Amino acid sequence: MTASADYGEKIPNNVDLHEDRRLQRALESWQPNFLSWWESMGPTLPTQDVYLRTAVDVGREGWAHFGHVAMRDYRWGIFLSERDPDRRIGFGAHKGEPAWQKVPGEYRADLRRLIVIQGDTEPASVEQQRNLGATAPSLYDLRNLFQVNVEEGRHLWAMVYLLHAHFGREGREEAEELLHRNSGSEESPRILGAFNEETPDWLSFFMFTYFTDRDGKYQLGTLKESGFDPLSRTCEFMLKEEAHHMMVGTTGIDRVVERTVQLMLEHDTDDIAPYGGIPLGVVQKYLNFHYSVSLDLFGGETSSNVANYYTAGLKGRWMEGRRKDDHRLTDDAVMVDALVDGTIGQTEVAALVGLNTDLRREYVADCQSGVNRWNRILADAGLPQRLKLPSVAFNRQVGAFAGIEATPDGEPLTAEEWAAQKGAWLPDDVDKAHVRSLMRPVHERGRIASWIAPPRNGINGRPFDYDYVHLA
Ligand SMILES: [Fe+2]
Ligand SMILES: [Fe+2]
Numbered sequence: 060m061t062a063s064a065d066y067g068e069k070i071p072n073n074v075d076l077h078e079d080r081r082l083q084r085a086l087e088s089w090q091p092n093f094l095s096w097w098e099s100m101g102p103t104l105p106t107q108d109v110y111l112r113t114a115v116d117v118g119r120e121g122w123a124h125f126g127h128v129a130m131r132d133y134r135w136g137i138f139l140s141e142r143d144p145d146r147r148i149g150f151g152a153h154k155g156e157p158a159w160q161k162v163p164g165e166y167r168a169d170l171r172r173l174i175v176i177q178g179d180t181e182p183a184s185v186e187q188q189r190n191l192g193a194t195a196p197s198l199y200d201l202r203n204l205f206q207v208n209v210e211e212g213r214h215l216w217a218m219v220y221l222l223h224a225h226f227g228r229e230g231r232e233e234a235e236e237l238l239h240r241n242s243g244s245e246e247s248p249r250i251l252g253a254f255n256e257e258t259p260d261w262l263s264f265f266m267f268t269y270f271t272d273r274d275g276k277y278q279l280g281t282l283k284e285s286g287f288d289p290l291s292r293t294c295e296f297m298l299k300e301e302a303h304h305m306m307v308g309t310t311g312i313d314r315v316v317e318r319t320v321q322l323m324l325e326h327d328t329d330d331i332a333p334y335g336g337i338p339l340g341v342v343q344k345y346l347n348f349h350y351s352v353s354l355d356l357f358g359g360e361t362s363s364n365v366a367n368y369y370t371a372g373l374k375g376r377w378m379e380g381r382r383k384d385d386h387r388l389t390d391d392a393v394m395v396d397a398l399v400d401g402t403i404g405q406t407e408v409a410a411l412v413g414l415n416t417d418l419r420r421e422y423v424a425d426c427q428s429g430v431n432r433w434n435r436i437l438a439d440a441g442l443p444q445r446l447k448l449p450s451v452a453f454n455r456q457v458g459a460f461a462g463i464e465a466t467p468d469g470e471p472l473t474a475e476e477w478a479a480q481k482g483a484w485l486p487d488d489v490d491k492a493h494v495r496s497l498m499r500p501v502h503e504r505g506r507i508a509s510w511i512a513p514p515r516n517g518i519n520g521r522p523f524d525y526d527y528v529h530l531a
Pocket of ligand 1: 181210211214275
């Protein structure tokens with residue numbers, strides 16, 4: 060097992076691909092399909108080259124190389140974190156047994172399903188974001204968009220490698236399907252709802268990278284705990300790349316709020332739309348939307364499937380190793396959100412069945428940290444307004460609250476009340492049209508659009524006005 064990538068190969072990898080000719084050939088025959096998917100469904104803005112990070116190693120230091128590359132020549136590779144030969148399963152019925160290097164027969168279908176669902180989200184976001192390059196607020200942002208896109212492409216490679224290496228013909232078929240489903244398609248949509256929504260503007264993009272990519276971070280965190288060691292190691296390395304996607308979202312919204320605050324102070328009004336900014340109320344509505352559809356990605360508050368995945372050792376909890384319990388949870392109980400006599404309350408269930416809620420709680424706390432950060436920008440400017448995460452019952456399509464409507468404060472509403480008032484809480488046509496009207500490309504070095512503040516730092520020590528992208 061070599062940690063560094065072999066870049067002499069067609070498919071850069073640290074999994075000794077050349078030692079398994081069959082697997083190598085299978086992946087080499089998938090590669091042109093991936094590239095034609097990238098050409099037809101990937102970024103539409105023509106570029107000569109982009110200042111991109113490419114994964115070249117999995118060590119703590121120097122795992123990535125930065126340089127200008129033509130995107131179609133990007134070296135998508137297969138990287139697993141280094142193997143710990145003593146690793147043991149950390150939870151469930153197999154706790155304490157050596158981690159599996161091969162798929163256990165009885166869990167084959169479940170593991171394949173988990174990998175396919177994760178894999179499906181990766182190319183989906185590239186598809187959702189494909190037209191954003193045309194309206195980038197700066198070359199710096201354009202570069203970040205493309206960085207996220209190529210890495211989501213690499214994450215697809217990561218999942219396809221597992222499918223090819225461990226799931227035989229069915230795995231290869233699933234790998235093909237991952238390229239055939241498309242975000243928003245009528246005939247063959249992506250598996251999860253949030254990945255069929257549009258990402259039509261950059262405010263949506265930043266909200267997506269903050270809220271929806273963050274769901275990905277939590278899902279990867281649970282798969283990193285998996286008893287199936289190749290999956291665990293793959294996810295561990297993906298999480299490293301994911302940190303940059305989180306940064307893009309967090310600082311993107313920081314910068315929107317910063318600019319909004321500037322304009323509010325300068326013009327002494329909340330209504331900064333005429334001055335080329337995004338009003339805080341519109342930011343809140345976008346937040347409400349992206350947060351609520353991202354909560355849906357966690358599934359129902361209770362799930363017997365997820366209980367089974369945990370007991371089987373396939374999918375753990377966030378930071379499983381730091382939990383101070385028996386890591387089996389067979390006798391434990393937990394409170395989960397529920398509809399109780401028509402109102403929003405809680406109910407007690409077996410801890411195993413409530414694992415989706417456990418993960419969602421970690422996620423919600425993490426989301427709150429972003430909101431606190433944006434509110435500090437408001438507070439530091441002496442403004443009384445604050446942003447807020449809506450109630451878990453707001454705008455839900457999945458889980459306990461799918462059947463009801465509620466205000467962002469969690470007050471139940473009738474269907475008529477909801478229809479009459481939802482425009483106050485979710486982006487309406489006027490909001491969307493305004494945001495879209497601001498989406499004019501700024502493709503000159505060192506310049507920035509009217510609706511967003513420049514970043515504090517550039518990428519890899521480069522200044523903001525660096526030539527991050529050369530357009531075609
Ligand atoms: Fe990803
Ligand atoms: Fe991501």
